[in-house]
Amino acid sequence: MKAYVVDKYQKKGVLRFAELPDPQVQANDVLVRVHATAVNLLDSKVRDGEFKIFLPYRPPFVLGHDVAGTIVKVGPGVSRFKIGDEIYARPRDHRVGTFAELIAIDEADVALKPGTLTMEEASSIPLVALTAWQALVDVAKVKPGQKVFIQAGSGGVGTIAIQLAKHLGATVATTTSARNIDLVKSLGADVVIDYTRQDFETVVSGYDVVLNSQDPKTLAKSLTILKPGGQLVSISGPPDPAFANDLGLNILLKTVMRLLSFSVRQKAKRLGVHYSFLFMKADGHQLEQIARLIDDGSLRPIVDKVFPFEKMPEALAYVETGRAKGKVVIKLE
Incomplete structure (x- = not known):
């Protein structure tokens, strides 16, 4: 081949x-x-x-x-x-x-x-939908009426995550550039922030869930827009101890993961919010559920x-x- x-x-x-x-x-x-x-x-x-x-x-x-x-x-x-x-x-x-x-x-x-x-x-x-599903359904357990902030709404994960969060009954905010505002609105975004002109942390606050896919500076800002008890799920790192345990890594690598995420976990603790790192897993049964949402028009x-x-x-x-x-x-x- x-x-x-x-x-x-x-x-x-x-x-x-x-x-x-x-x-x-x-x-x-x-x-x-x-x-x-x-x-x-x-x-x-x-x-x-x-x-x-x-x-x-x-x-x-x-x-x-x-x-x-x-x-x-x-x-x-x-x-x-x-x-x-x-x-x-x-x-x-x-x-x-x-x-x-x-x-x-x-x-x-x-x-x-x-x-x-x-x-x-x-x-x-598959990859982006499983990522969105595992972040919003499995980890964050998004419920109707909650507020969800999704970074980079016009990207691969973002375009699916916006639609899934809306299907779950959430109010959705996202960031994108001016040229993609119409696209993310068509996917269901309620609040759209042009990141070239606005800082999202000055526009939104009191959110239940953040799906982070950006750099450490953006991650730190994202923690501040959560309400107490809110959940940030990061797909761009840093990896946390729970991830290391899930992979069954040795004690040295577990220590490395703990150190990599120490500052963000400490900041989350001070703010009274939760931080977790997600590295998506393959799952055919979840893809079956996603296929049903696609075929009934909930996702495209x-x-x-x-x-x-x-x-x-x-x-x-x-x-x-x-x-x-x-x-x-x-x-x-």
Whole structure:
């Protein structure tokens, strides 16, 4: 099969186009012919080595965390899917590799593709929708009538998180640039802050939940807009001790995680609010629930550009500019 390979951890490193053996199919795997995949900043960070301390891959490896495609083979232990099923998925960590013509995925990470979406649209959903779901539903437990602040509303996670928070009955505030105000309003944002002209912490206050995806300075400001007992969920760090425990890291790495998040956890404690770090997990059953919300019209994908497979490096470079609205997708023939 054809694939894009990371030969070594390197910032802005080149992806090598290669011919590789087809993936081996384990007992509980489905083998998927990739029709479309999406590019995420996570791919850049993995290639750059930002997560290798707790998410190590042994080069050479194939990047890619989103897929929509057709099942062409099933392992003997597979019970939920059959050959010919159209699916979408975010493969679990240590088994990523959707920048390829084929990928073997544990069936627990897979769901049937939403029937109302094309393959390209479906491939844009898994990572960002699972992130939004796990942040807003699992961790923050957003309830009707609450106020939710979502940073970077026109980005991949932001476009889905706004819609999900509205579906959950929340009032939603978000930040974006002037050119994307109409977009985030169309997704349901009630309060829109142009970050090029306004400081959000002077506009909003008394919020129940913040979904943080920005830098440490923005994170510190975000804690101050929460009401007492409020919850900040960060998908951009710093990692906290609960995350280290969940991964089963050794005592040294647990200590590192504790130190990295010490100041933000202390500030949250002083303000009487809660801080948690989220590193999204693969979950096929959650993707099933998300598919139902898509098919009933509660959620819709936002796709900025679709690149052909041979333009994968250009697509990754475009995502790294930070200018994409929603997701950037790769289409395979």
